[in-house]
Amino acid sequence: MSLKIGIVCPYSFDVPGGVQFHIRDLAEALMAQGHEVSVLAPADEDTPIPDYITSAGRAVPVKYNGSVARMTFGPVTAARVRRWLDAGKFDVLHLHEPVTPSLSMLALWIAQGPIVATFHTALIRSRALQVVYPLVRQSLEKISARIAVSEDARRTLVEHMGGDAVVIPNGVYVDTFADAAPSARWQGTPDAPTIAFLGRLDEPRKGLPVLTAAIPRILEAVPGARFLIAGRGDQGRADALEALGESASAVEFLGSISDEEKASLLSSVDVYIAPQTGGESFGIVLVEAMSAGACVVASDLGAFRRVLDEGQAGALFPVGDPVALADTVLRVLADPAGRERYCERAISFVRRFDWSTVTAEVLAVYEMALAASDAVIPVHEDPASLRGGRRLGLWPRPEQERNPS
Structure with missing residues (x-):
């Protein structure tokens, strides 16, 4: 009917x-x-x-x-x-x-x-x-x-x-992200992996300050890492650049991107980071990243934990802890087989969404x-x-x- x-x-x-x-x-x-x-x-x-x-x-x-x-x-x-x-x-x-x-x-x-x-x-x-x-x-x-x-x-x-x-x-239209074509400009290598963040840069609860505080520690261990940050917010971008200092050269601010660009970005990067600090009821971008084949590292919020199948479909770190975020990213980057296990579980789990x-x-x-x-x-x-x-x-x-x- x-x-x-x-x-x-x-x-x-x-x-x-x-x-x-x-x-x-x-x-x-x-x-x-x-x-x-x-x-x-x-x-x-x-x-x-x-x-x-x-x-x-x-x-x-x-x-x-x-x-x-x-x-x-x-x-x-x-x-x-x-x-x-x-x-x-x-x-x-x-x-x-x-x-x-x-x-x-x-x-x-x-x-x-x-x-x-x-x-x-x-x-x-x-x-x-x-x-x-x-x-x-x-x-x-x-x-x-x-x-x-x-x-x-x-x-x-x-x-x-x-x-x-x-x-x-x-x-989520899972197949739209699963079938998205990677872009060479956003793809990484073992020595220069790419790590993405999407969110409103001016909204503290989206966790950009947690990520920027973690970046120097990640770069100390993996100097070639590149960070791709997409989202609106001029003040948030300015604050992030100030906080990053010399590490800013490893960060590329993409601004607002289209749905097609988002799908391509997520299918290209090695790791997607969700460092939100609260107020999240679901985590749609996590599902999009999982569908695209990116390995997800997310803060241990209840909503994110459930989307990531209690940590089976992605790595979790304590909320608001930049040191733990950096260490979790480094662990994932150092373990390609473990990263692949997360992705395989994620691709299966996201079908319910x-x-x-x-x-x-x-x-x-x-x-x-x-x-x-x-x-x-x-x-x-x-x-x-x-x-x-x-x-x-x-x-x-x-x-x-x-x-x-």
Whole structure:
């Protein structure tokens, strides 16, 4: 049965990250199976987005959950959400991060009918969730089925909001990375191995300072090693260069790279390093690196440990310890046979994260949500939610809806 599916992304496509890429790939995987999909997301007018994405307008950078997220909120945005819902008449509405103060929260207040929610956040303690939870506590009861992208995200949901969720991991097109052609400019040799890092350079929890602190120790033992660092963040790049000192000559900053370049980079390097220090619910780039055949060295976060099959599909080091990171990289580089064992296990293990498997699991949740509904009806406005939102002063009144600008 073909479904009309509405997906709401809370974060802007102006500076896309893991959640945005997950939503993009999920939408395209669902469409490839014959379903009709529309995505609502923040985006500036000049941001290139696919035809299936409807822009909800410009987003504003907001410090949220240890990062800076670009989100949009308020009466004008709510009116746009309502119009999109009215036009879509979706069989299933799929909200991502519904307790984030952005589009998904607004859609949750408005919509009724079969609603599925995916929770990505994994934090031990979240002040942001404690602040926003009272705004959506009653509306969360409208959700027909919940998905968490990892056991860590599920635990955050249970501890902060109650209820439970089925764990369905983020998806990766495994064959896209497995079939990517290596590039000679990024390939290493036994004497000059290449080591890669991808992430937002300005975000401390992505762990670039941990890597830069480890580089001199690695170079002392392997002087020919090259470090390829990809990602945005001028200040992070400047800070890294200052910290590296004389070791900076071994580091190449690639800036922002395309999906094709990322796949080629990961298929070319000897080692991929994930030195994140916290706030990670899954680790999509680890799966991409594993799919491409790179040996992964990652910090021993719970989410990373599970993606790496408890250390069988990649090497782990204590979180935030640059000396341990350096020693782990040196151990992996000195043991080609051990590196190959990690890669062989990784190539087998990542198949469970392929979109062919993940899409089937998401569709099963949609079917569960449809079956749980009293009647399969299009998603539309819930007057009770509208009145509650207006009392909070966050909801458009009729005159604002007619004149959203």
